[in-house]
Amino acid sequence: MGKVTRIALAGEGGQGVQSVAQILTEAAELEGKEALYIPNFGIEQRGGVSIAFVQISDQKIPAPKFKTGDIVVALSDRAVRRVQVHVGSETVFVYDASIEGVEEDLPKNARKILAIPALEVANKKLHPRVFNVLIMGAVIGATKVVSLEKAKEAIEKRLGYKFEKSPELQELNFRALEEGIKLVEGMEVE
Amino acid sequence: MVEILPKMPKSWNPESKPHKFCPGCGHGLVLKALGQAIDELGIQDRVVFGCDIGCSLLSWDFFNVDTVQTHHGRTTPVMVGIKRANPNLVVVAYMGDGGGYAIGSQHLVNAATRNEKITCILVNNTNYAMTGGQMAPTTMPGQKTETTPYGRDVEETGYPMLGPEMVAAITREGAYAARGSVAKFAQLKKYIKKALENQMAGRGFSFVEALSTCPTNWRTNAAQTWQFIEETMTKYFPLGEFKVPEGKED
Amino acid sequence: MNDKPITGEKKVFMTGNEVVAWAALAAGAEVMFGYPITPQNEIMHYWTRLAPKYGRKFLQTEDELSAGFTLIGGVLAGKKAFTATAGPGNVLMQEPMSMAEAMRIPTVAVIQQRGGPSTATVIYSQQEVNLTCFGGNGEGLRVVYSTSSHQELFDYTIKAFNTAWKYRFPTFVLADGYQAKMRESLVIYDPFEKMEMVEPEPFVGKPGTPGVDRKPAHLRNAYSVEEELYEALSKDIADYEKAVPELVEHESFNTEESELLVIAHGVVYRSAAMAVKELAEEGRKVGYFRPITLRPFPQEQLKEAARKAKQILVVESAYGQLYRLVRENLYGADIPLKTMFMPGVGITPEEVREKCVALLDGKEA
Numbered sequence: 001m002g003k004v005t006r007i008a009l010a011g012e013g014g015q016g017v018q019s020v021a022q023i024l025t026e027a028a029e030l031e032g033k034e035a036l037y038i039p040n041f042g043i044e045q046r047g048g049v050s051i052a053f054v055q056i057s058d059q060k061i062p063a064p065k066f067k068t069g070d071i072v073v074a075l076s077d078r079a080v081r082r083v084q085v086h087v088g089s090e091t092v093f094v095y096d097a098s099i100e101g102v103e104e105d106l107p108k109n110a111r112k113i114l115a116i117p118a119l120e121v122a123n124k125k126l127h128p129r130v131f132n133v134l135i136m137g138a139v140i141g142a143t144k145v146v147s148l149e150k151a152k153e154a155i156e157k158r159l160g161y162k163f164e165k166s167p168e169l170q171e172l173n174f175r176a177l178e179e180g181i182k183l184v185e186g187m188e189v190e
Numbered sequence: 191m192v193e194i195l196p197k198m199p200k201s202w203n204p205e206s207k208p209h210k211f212c213p214g215c216g217h218g219l220v221l222k223a224l225g226q227a228i229d230e231l232g233i234q235d236r237v238v239f240g241c242d243i244g245c246s247l248l249s250w251d252f253f254n255v256d257t258v259q260t261h262h263g264r265t266t267p268v269m270v271g272i273k274r275a276n277p278n279l280v281v282v283a284y285m286g287d288g289g290g291y292a293i294g295s296q297h298l299v300n301a302a303t304r305n306e307k308i309t310c311i312l313v314n315n316t317n318y319a320m321t322g323g324q325m326a327p328t329t330m331p332g333q334k335t336e337t338t339p340y341g342r343d344v345e346e347t348g349y350p351m352l353g354p355e356m357v358a359a360i361t362r363e364g365a366y367a368a369r370g371s372v373a374k375f376a377q378l379k380k381y382i383k384k385a386l387e388n389q390m391a392g393r394g395f396s397f398v399e400a401l402s403t404c405p406t407n408w409r410t411n412a413a414q415t416w417q418f419i420e421e422t423m424t425k426y427f428p429l430g431e432f433k434v435p436e437g438k439e440d
Numbered sequence: 441m442n443d444k445p446i447t448g449e450k451k452v453f454m455t456g457n458e459v460v461a462w463a464a465l466a467a468g469a470e471v472m473f474g475y476p477i478t479p480q481n482e483i484m485h486y487w488t489r490l491a492p493k494y495g496r497k498f499l500q501t502e503d504e505l506s507a508g509f510t511l512i513g514g515v516l517a518g519k520k521a522f523t524a525t526a527g528p529g530n531v532l533m534q535e536p537m538s539m540a541e542a543m544r545i546p547t548v549a550v551i552q553q554r555g556g557p558s559t560a561t562v563i564y565s566q567q568e569v570n571l572t573c574f575g576g577n578g579e580g581l582r583v584v585y586s587t588s589s590h591q592e593l594f595d596y597t598i599k600a601f602n603t604a605w606k607y608r609f610p611t612f613v614l615a616d617g618y619q620a621k622m623r624e625s626l627v628i629y630d631p632f633e634k635m636e637m638v639e640p641e642p643f644v645g646k647p648g649t650p651g652v653d654r655k656p657a658h659l660r661n662a663y664s665v666e667e668e669l670y671e672a673l674s675k676d677i678a679d680y681e682k683a684v685p686e687l688v689e690h691e692s693f694n695t696e697e698s699e700l701l702v703i704a705h706g707v708v709y710r711s712a713a714m715a716v717k718e719l720a721e722e723g724r725k726v727g728y729f730r731p732i733t734l735r736p737f738p739q740e741q742l743k744e745a746a747r748k749a750k751q752i753l754v755v756e757s758a759y760g761q762l763y764r765l766v767r768e769n770l771y772g773a774d775i776p777l778k779t780m781f782m783p784g785v786g787i788t789p790e791e792v793r794e795k796c797v798a799l800l801d802g803k804e805a
């Protein structure tokens with residue numbers, strides 16, 4: 001069975017984890033890989049923690065749900081607590097450095113824990129609205145599941161209609177992606 | 191009263207006659223009016239007749255027209271489905287007052303609201319006849335039924351439902367709503383014919399309530415039966431047209 | 441207006457609900473009747489966007505009773521028609537499906553199981569097996585395909601129309617909220633290029649005047665005497681039994697070598713298969729059996745697959761709905777049945793693996 005990269009992304013409704021998952025899996029598709037994305041939807045989706053389960057591989061993905069991820073990303077304090085169950089001894093756990101009061105709740109069993117200043121970089125260097133793209137960059141940087149080129153193509157595919165109206169948006173998104181990759185430089189999962 | 195043997199409408203199925211309704215039942219008269227209307231319009235090859243579960247179920251082989259027996263209250267949606275799938279057909283949903291106004295009322299209301307191009311004929315006999323005479327939405331104030339043994343108490347169970355008036359109130363231009371009676375056969379037939387024509391012209395939802403007799407559950411003799419329908423019922427349920435498309439008034 | 445929604449083959453990446461809409465289009469379904477309920481809504485959403493481009497139709501009804509009965513009407517008029525529902529909607533759908541069963545009306549319904557009982561969750565479960573197989577006041581003369589992937593969702597939605605119109609039993613595609621909402625790749629195609637497609641035919645409104653040029657269609661579901669019903673039912677049951685060998689479908693793996701046989705259906709089968717294959721690669725004596733048709737159930741095939749087994753594990757996201765089918769269909773086999781019931785929640789390969797290892801190692805009785 002081919003290696004499957006398992007990614008769980010968790011954030012507050014509105015932080016855009018589901019669109020990151022969608023673009024990520026579309027990039028994998030463009031790359032000619034197999035991808036499976038299952039949103040954690042429910043009555044909660046309108047205000048609560050939203051989780052996206054993503055799997056990418058060279059071969060067909062066996063099962064839709066997994067217990068522990070290779071990389072688990074949490075973007076809020078509630079998300080940190082919620083995704084604990086998906087962290088195992090092989091997991092790289094990523095959370096935003098600006099989240100406060102979660103020291104006690106960080107997983108104890110993770111292979112590696114990374115606090116990345118994504119929110120800060122987004123706010124100071126870019127724009128708050130591309131925070132999720134920055135996160136996507138970090139995931140790609142850490143896992144190398146898709147190439148930067150295909151990631152850009154997938155973003156273009158999804159947001160192209162917006163870029164047509166304001167070309168600076170394209171530049172902003174692509175920079176966010178690259179900044180995200182930089183955030184995890186030297187911290188790759190494999 | 192003397193039964194005058196009617197000449198059988200051409201669209202009737204002679205093999206299923208004499209029909210299975212009780213003697214003195216109004217269902218046969220409503221279906222005779224419908225049969226004559228079908229004959230006069232020359233649409234026997236286009237009509238699909240749907241009958242509900244209630245005493246109307248006995249009409250599943252009544253006509254030489256394609257017929258579908260459905261479930262209690264569900265004839266309206268089945269006929270909507272057929273009509274939408276094949277608009278060339280002329281569909282008739284035939285049901286009782288329990289079927290149309292109680293268990294299937296959501297279908298009646300919504301088919302009317304959507305202005306479905308179908309014809310509904312609803313037999314108002316003021317009770318659930320097939321199941322042995324319980325209260326129906328149309329049971330008269332004070333009327334005794336198996337479930338209102340002391341007479342219908344309107345404080346407890348409300349007033350009889352006024353179907354055509356409701357249909358008229360919730361439909362737009364193009365719809366047709368009328369109330370006839372088996373005691374006024376010519377008028378009833380005219381209403382049914384107009385309701386079919388209205389569907390054929392593609393104008394809109396067409397609804398006819400027919401006041402009908404149920405001597406079996408009313409426990410009435412012939413004279414009492416006709417008195418009940420002509421006086422008691424007609425006083426509460428006025429006969430006439432409640433909604434007529436423009437230019438189609440009498 | 442286009443008339444071929446798909447030509448040739450195309451690899452796509454989409455949600456299961458989108459897959460169903462495409463499959464129905466590709467199969468030549470002409471009309472969908474539906475009432476909103478999560479997680480099936482997007483079937484209607486995609487259908488209403490795609491259908492007009494291909495001259496297909498949609499009606500949003502006032503409830504699932506009406507969706508089922510208008511569906512019956514559409515089919516009686518001779519159209520390939522379908523509906524989709526879930527959970528409490530599936531409960532209401534049983535009334536029209538019981539009429540379809542009684543009158544041999546080839547309806548197609550896609551069920552995206554959600555949590556139950558009652559409103560429960562809009563997410564996922566395998567708790568609508570009883571209802572979909574045996575709902576209604578009848579004998580369950582239906583065909584139920586339990587799919588596990590988007591490819592199967594596409595293939596079996598198309599197949600459902602052919603099965604329904606060929607055998608004239610109401611046919612269901614039983615999927616779930618995961619399959620509805622997840623995205624994965626599949627190949628969509630024009631089935632008319634690949635296989636023989638069964639053509640629909642009207643029950644009512646055929647040419648000619650009834651009673652003059654042809655016999656009228658007098659379709660009924662009510663009988664006045666017991667014997668009449670018994671006669672009608674006996675014929676339907678005989679037809680059903682005769683069709684069983686042609687209808688049943690299953691998949692199995694390593695059953696010749698296995699002491700532990702894992703049984704699962706639908707999306708849970710994927711987790712079971714992954715766990716079992718891993719363990720088999722490690723040299724453990726384990727195999728799986730997966731019924732694709734839950735109605736009719738592949739009884740002979742299961743008995744055959746279980747011949748070598750020393751124990752059986754039934755895994756499902758329900759509290760024993762598949763288990764009941766297994767038990768009934770294995771009647772007489774003297775093999776201990778172990779269970780892993782997780783009603784209303786997804787099951788991961790790791791969880792199945794853990795359970796299998798415990799059973800194989802004799803750590804769990």
Ligand SMILES: Cc1ncc(C[n+]2csc(CCOP(=O)(O)OP(=O)(O)O)c2C)c(N)n1
Binds near residue numbers: 245
């Ligand atoms: C779902 C369901 N509930 C109850 C019944 C039992 N039932 C059969 S006929 C009937 C009442 C029929 O009354 P109505 O519609 O007024 O017709 P009538 O017999 O008076 O002509 C009932 C309650 C049924 N067949 N189906």
Ligand code: SF4
Binds near residue numbers: 210
């Ligand atoms: S019970 Fe009443 S409605 Fe039914 S057939 Fe007899 S008279 Fe007619």
Ligand SMILES: [Mg+2]
Binds near residue numbers: 316318319326
């Ligand atoms: Mg009645």
